Amino acid sequence: MVAIPETGGYGADHDDGKPGFFARWFYSTNHKDIGTLYLIFGIISGLIGGYLSFMMRLELMEPGFQYFANGHDFNVFASMHGLIMIFFMVMPAVIGGFGNWFVPIMIGAPDMAFPRMNNLSFWLLPVALICLLISFFVPGTAAGDGFGGGWVMYPPLSTSGSPGPAFDFIIIGLLAAGFSSIFGAINFITTILNMRAPGMTLHKMPLFAWSVLVTAFLLLLALPVLAASLFMLFTDRIDGGTGFFDPAMGGDPQMFQHLFWFFGHPEVYIMILPAFGIISHIVSTFSRKPIFGYLGMAYAMVAIGVVGFVVWAHHMYTVGMDVNLKAYFLAATLIIAVPTGVKIFSWLATMWGGSIRYTIPMQWALAFIFLFVIGGVTGVMLANAGVDAYLHDTYYVVAHFHYVLSMGAVFGIFAGFYYWFGKMSGIQYNKWLAAAHFWLFFIGVNVIFFPQHFLGYNGMQRRVADYPEAFELWNKVSSYGAIITLIGTGFFFLMLLEAFTIGRKTRRVGDNYWGDGATTLEWTLSSPPPFHQFNTLPRIEDTDEH
Amino acid sequence: MAGHAVEHDYHLIPPSPWPFLSGVACMVWGLGMVVFFAGLQPRNGDSPMKEFFFSKGLDTLQGKEGASGGWILLVLGSLFAAYVMFGWWRDVARESEVGDHTPVVDIGLRYGMIMFIMQEAMFFVGWFWMFFELGLFHKMRAKWNTDVLENAPAYADSMAPGISSINWAGLPLMNTLILLLSGCTVTWAHHALIHNDRKGAKWGLGLTVLLGVWFVIMQAIEYLEAFHGRTHGEPWLSTDAYGSAFFLATGFHGLHVAIGAIFLFVCWARLMRGGFKPEKHFGLEAAAWYWHFVDVVWLFLFAFVYIVFGFNAL
Numbered sequence: 001m002v003a004i005p006e007t008g009g010y011g012a013d014h015d016d017g018k019p020g021f022f023a024r025w026f027y028s029t030n031h032k033d034i035g036t037l038y039l040i041f042g043i044i045s046g047l048i049g050g051y052l053s054f055m056m057r058l059e060l061m062e063p064g065f066q067y068f069a070n071g072h073d074f075n076v077f078a079s080m081h082g083l084i085m086i087f088f089m090v091m092p093a094v095i096g097g098f099g100n101w102f103v104p105i106m107i108g109a110p111d112m113a114f115p116r117m118n119n120l121s122f123w124l125l126p127v128a129l130i131c132l133l134i135s136f137f138v139p140g141t142a143a144g145d146g147f148g149g150g151w152v153m154y155p156p157l158s159t160s161g162s163p164g165p166a167f168d169f170i171i172i173g174l175l176a177a178g179f180s181s182i183f184g185a186i187n188f189i190t191t192i193l194n195m196r197a198p199g200m201t202l203h204k205m206p207l208f209a210w211s212v213l214v215t216a217f218l219l220l221l222a223l224p225v226l227a228a229s230l231f232m233l234f235t236d237r238i239d240g241g242t243g244f245f246d247p248a249m250g251g252d253p254q255m256f257q258h259l260f261w262f263f264g265h266p267e268v269y270i271m272i273l274p275a276f277g278i279i280s281h282i283v284s285t286f287s288r289k290p291i292f293g294y295l296g297m298a299y300a301m302v303a304i305g306v307v308g309f310v311v312w313a314h315h316m317y318t319v320g321m322d323v324n325l326k327a328y329f330l331a332a333t334l335i336i337a338v339p340t341g342v343k344i345f346s347w348l349a350t351m352w353g354g355s356i357r358y359t360i361p362m363q364w365a366l367a368f369i370f371l372f373v374i375g376g377v378t379g380v381m382l383a384n385a386g387v388d389a390y391l392h393d394t395y396y397v398v399a400h401f402h403y404v405l406s407m408g409a410v411f412g413i414f415a416g417f418y419y420w421f422g423k424m425s426g427i428q429y430n431k432w433l434a435a436a437h438f439w440l441f442f443i444g445v446n447v448i449f450f451p452q453h454f455l456g457y458n459g460m461q462r463r464v465a466d467y468p469e470a471f472e473l474w475n476k477v478s479s480y481g482a483i484i485t486l487i488g489t490g491f492f493f494l495m496l497l498e499a500f501t502i503g504r505k506t507r508r509v510g511d512n513y514w515g516d517g518a519t520t521l522e523w524t525l526s527s528p529p530p531f532h533q534f535n536t537l538p539r540i541e542d543t544d545e546h
Numbered sequence: 547m548a549g550h551a552v553e554h555d556y557h558l559i560p561p562s563p564w565p566f567l568s569g570v571a572c573m574v575w576g577l578g579m580v581v582f583f584a585g586l587q588p589r590n591g592d593s594p595m596k597e598f599f600f601s602k603g604l605d606t607l608q609g610k611e612g613a614s615g616g617w618i619l620l621v622l623g624s625l626f627a628a629y630v631m632f633g634w635w636r637d638v639a640r641e642s643e644v645g646d647h648t649p650v651v652d653i654g655l656r657y658g659m660i661m662f663i664m665q666e667a668m669f670f671v672g673w674f675w676m677f678f679e680l681g682l683f684h685k686m687r688a689k690w691n692t693d694v695l696e697n698a699p700a701y702a703d704s705m706a707p708g709i710s711s712i713n714w715a716g717l718p719l720m721n722t723l724i725l726l727l728s729g730c731t732v733t734w735a736h737h738a739l740i741h742n743d744r745k746g747a748k749w750g751l752g753l754t755v756l757l758g759v760w761f762v763i764m765q766a767i768e769y770l771e772a773f774h775g776r777t778h779g780e781p782w783l784s785t786d787a788y789g790s791a792f793f794l795a796t797g798f799h800g801l802h803v804a805i806g807a808i809f810l811f812v813c814w815a816r817l818m819r820g821g822f823k824p825e826k827h828f829g830l831e832a833a834a835w836y837w838h839f840v841d842v843v844w845l846f847l848f849a850f851v852y853i854v855f856g857f858n859a860l
Contacts, residue, residue, distance in 0.1 A: 019561050027561035110552075113654045115559045116634070123569030131576055138586060165584040172576040182665050190657040194650065195556065224665045228672025235794060238583050238604065242790030244676060251787035255679050259672060536553045 018531050029115035030531065031100045034122050036424070038096030041125060042413075045088035048133075050489065052081040057448070057482035060475050063467055072141060074465035075148030080132065082151030083170070086271065087177045088129050090409045094274040095181075095219075096122065098416050099188060099212045101424060105522040105529065106206045108197025108538040113190035117183050124180035131173030139164030150463060152260060155245035155253045159236045168237065171230050178223045178230075185219035188212050197521075199540030203298075206520045207291060210298045211277025214305040218266040218273075221309070226263035229256060254319050261312035269308045271405060272372075273301055275412025276343055279365045282419050283347050285517035286362040287354025293346045300339035300346075307336050317388045326385040333383040340376060344369060359514075360434040364415035367442050368408060375403025378453065393463075396456025402449045414441070414492075421499070422509040426528045430503060433495040440488030447481030555648040557641070564634040571630050575623025582620045639816055639829070652828055659832045663839050666802070670843050673795040677851065680787050714852035717768045721761055722848050725803075725841050728757035732810070732834045742824045744817070751814045751830075754837070758807030765800045769793070792851060799847055802840045809833040 018024055028034050056077050059067045068074045104112055112118045140146045140162050147167040149157030158167055192213045196205065205213075233256070235242040243249025245256050284291040291297060311333045317326055347369055356362070378400040382388050391397060414437075422428045451474035460471045467475065499507075512523040525533050552558070580586070585602025603616025641647065647655070712718060735750025772793075813830045816822060822830055 023561040026566045027563050029559040029561055110554060110556050111558055114658060116562045116565050119562070119565035120568050123566050124572060127569050127573045127576065130573065165580050165586055168580040168584040169576075172579055176572055176576060186658050186661040186665070189661050190654050194654045194657050220661055220665050221668050224667075224669035225672040225675075228669055228676075231798075232676065232794070234583070235790070242794060243787050244680075244790050244794075246787070249787050249790070250680070251790065252679065255676060258679070259675065262675075532552075532558060534554070535551065 028119050029111075031104050031112045031115065031118060032424075032529065032531075034118050035097050035100030035102075037122050038092045038100060038125075039098075039417075041122070041129075042089050042093030042097055045084055045092065045129060049081050049084040049089050050486075052077045052084070054482055054486060056081065057479040059465055060467070061479040062476070063469050063472055065466060068465055070143055071465045072143035072148045073146070075150070075463055076136065076140070076144070076146035078463055079148055079150050080136065080146070083132060083174070084129070085405075086151065086267070087174065088125065088132075090271045090405065090413070091181065092125055093413045094271065094278075094409065094416075095184060095188075095212065095215060096125075098208075098278065098413075098420070099184075099215075099274060102420065102522055103188060103209050103212050104191060104195070105525065105533060106209050106520050107192060107195060108200055108521050108534055108540070109191060109195035110532055110534045110537075112187050113195060114187050118187050121180045121184040121187065124176045124183075128173040128176035128180065131169045131176065135166040135169035135173070138166050138169065140166035152257075152264070153233065154260075155233065155236065155256050158233055159245060163237075168234065171234050175227060175230055178227050181219045182223050185216040185223075188216040189220065192216075197534070197538045197540055203295065204540060205298075206277075207280040207294070207297055207301075208274070208277035208520075211273045211280075211301055214301045215270050215273045218270050218305050218308065222263045222266035222270070225259055229259035229263070232256070232259075254316075257316045257319060258313065261315045262309075264315065265312040266305070266308045268401075268404075269304055271409045272412070273304065275368070275409050275416075276301060278412050278416040278419070279347065279368050280343075280350075281518075281520065282361045282365040282415055283350050283369075284519075285419070285514050286357045286359055286365075287351045288357075288515075288517040289350055289354040290519075291346065292349035292352075293342070296342055297346050300342040303339040304336060307332065307339070311336065314383055314385075314388075317385045318392045330383055330385050334380065337376065337380055344373060344376075359418075360429065360431060360438060361415045361419035363435075363438050364411050364418060367438075368411040368415060371403055371407035371411065371446075375400055375405075375408055378403065391456060393461060394456035395452040395460045395462060398462055399449045399452035399456060402445075402452075406449065407445055414438075419514075420522075422513050423522055423525075423527050423529070425499065426508060426526075427499045427503045428507040428509045428513065429495055430498050430507075433491055433498055437488055437491040437495055440484055440491060444481050444483075444485030444488050447484060448478050449481070451475075451477045451481075555650045557646045557648070557651045559641075562634075562637065564630055564637070567630045568627070568634075571623055571626035573623075574619060574626055578618075578620030578623040581616050585616060635812060639821060642826075642829070643821065647826075647828070652826070655828050655832070659835055663835060666839060667843075670795075670798070670846075673791070673798060674846065674850070677791040677795055680791055712768060712772060712852060714848070717764055717771075718848055718852045721764050721768075722844065724757050724761045724764065725844050728754045728761070729838060729841050731757065732837050736830065736834055739817075739822060739827055739830065740824050747822075748814070748817055751810060751817060755807055755811050755814055758803055758810065758837075762800055762804055762807070765796065765803075769797075795851060796847055799840065799843055802843070806833070806837045806840050809836055 019027075024030075024033060025037065028037070055067060056074065059065070059074060068077075100112065100118065104110070136146045138145060140148065141164065145164075145166060147153075147158070147162050147170055149162055149167070153167075153170070155161075192205070192209055196202075232242065232244045236245055236251075243251040245251050245253045247253065280291050280297060311329060313321060313325065313329045314333045317329075358366075378396070382391060382397060382400055418429060418434060455471055455474050455478075458471065460467055460475075509527050511526055512518055513527070514523070521538060522529070524538070581600050582603035585605070586596075586600040598615045599618060601614045601616050603614055603620065606614040606616065731750045732754040733750075735747045735754060738744070738746030738750055810833045813822075813833045816829065
């Protein structure tokens, strides 16, 4: 074990002295280093999750079984793809990665409020991911190893339907990931409420910090309910255990769906809200205008967060709910379109009359707005309980939530990555490689997911490894899209490789490489910023500009 | 920015091993949980070592056949976690003593504790939601569900009259009084410390810890009675959903009482070693907040789980 510096040893006398390699990356208490760890972790998880989805697309290229031994294995891939992409790719990248890197800097703080707990949040995630990966290789059902009951884990598929220890590992892993997020949420809320620089009132705070604040509250209030429902599953699975979800004991499997979606719907906003924040900064920077309707943008996110807690049962229209209940959830769900519309129109109004530069991050941001609107519109379709009775659990739903997540949240992540890559590394990306990444990805994901609307509308079910021949054409197109996306992802890694080998010698960037449009505090620091920034706190002038 | 002296009051912390070690402890503990409760079924050709360490620990507890060391990982993980908690807490206490906790850091700690209690509250919202759903809407759901109507016996109506619940006026009332009294003693300790009456503070805090332990013991006695003394003969936990909700909701509350008691015990130990000052003792205040929180959760449990649904048994 590496020697641990005594309290006050380093950092007390000279503030930019970095600790040694092991202490720096394993015992870190620096928000930028932890943010970097999160980003690397997100990329690794993204590769695992991406591999799972690519195998599914290969299998679905033609009717019949090609690559998978049976439907169970396919469903294991589908379930794990969902869990890994949500808990280990999007959330770590967008909240842990960019949140850690830029929230303290944007509000003018030297670090997070609880630097040690910050590192705990990170180190629980590899533990959780290892648990999920173990579950691939331990017995699930008689059909094979792993858990194939979908990322939503409904009982009885997750109780009597999956007796092996595979699902127990998933429960433990998700509990670890959940606690990681709860600690992270406590940290972000405390940092934002307590450590803003002098003069930075809440109503002057950058929108990304606002988005993380709202997200942190969603995490804080939604995840404990998931933890409770996971404990219920865990005890239900024990021999001679409880019967919360077992009708034979007077329990109710539908109750799990309520508890799960009470967490699950805010979770959707947890993934997309930080992306909203990132997009706001990018649109404003490259239109060289302050964001249109700043306060409306901030409170639209608050409204989305609040309403997001009372719409959960729109995921369960087909469980046999009372029709009045359906009417309520339908109306409440449609109301979310209002604050979301405020955001979309404010982005358009920000660009209106601006001097727009189509840089790589701006391209991602514009693609985000375009594709998120498509996903939002299909969401309005699905919110209608009557229409949903037809479309429930079809590929239409798959297309919908991949348009808002795979193209919303992930495009937001890439937009932020290219926007801040120079700030984080001190190296500018190669714009030809970045452009190739963007265009291949943009075309690829659209080719994957747009035909899935047709498939779903024609009645193709989710979570099937085999399908009638009538669906072959669009499935084939969709799988070609996966190949295009894979090549695009290859360009992303090529871009990284080039940047850290050739680019580090030739394309060093200064403090503010985006020019006048970039007004937040991170652009006042060097690229990369010093190990500890703001030894003298910045002072925010009393102006009306945001 | 870099290279000149720190001019702010925030607390920058040097690298610390505890978060990483917490992750390792969590890994061992998680593996232990799965092994203990589910077991990793041995496959053909597994070594006896693996069979020993990875077979289901719960079976041994329930007196089933087979030698098993399935509990070892869980115990190791818990001990590891306890060690990490000790080290982490010790570092925080030392930092407080050398004055790292400036007023602004102190406010941050308060925010953090409030947020932590909020998430604990949402955790219990999950359990109460389950409890009320089973208690209030069970029959309502059965009305439209023809499957329930046609197979009534298969859907044992958990809240039907005739199910005996624990008599609220017995142990539960006693437990309520214990917790309310402990709320008084912790306030006594707090005020004694503020007025620099360290002896009073030590007594108040020590009594609070003892009352907490007493509560947990009483709860354990109640569980034993619920397991063995039921008129219908079978333990609740595994016979119906009401029993499940009862045991898990009160059980997690009991766990939180134990956590709160440990928190208070740490404060007591710090007090005995000369820690805390009349004007600065947030560790103690946080423990008191947490203690009042578990107190309030108990009042809800007492009112609804014991009293209101107790009437169902009449």
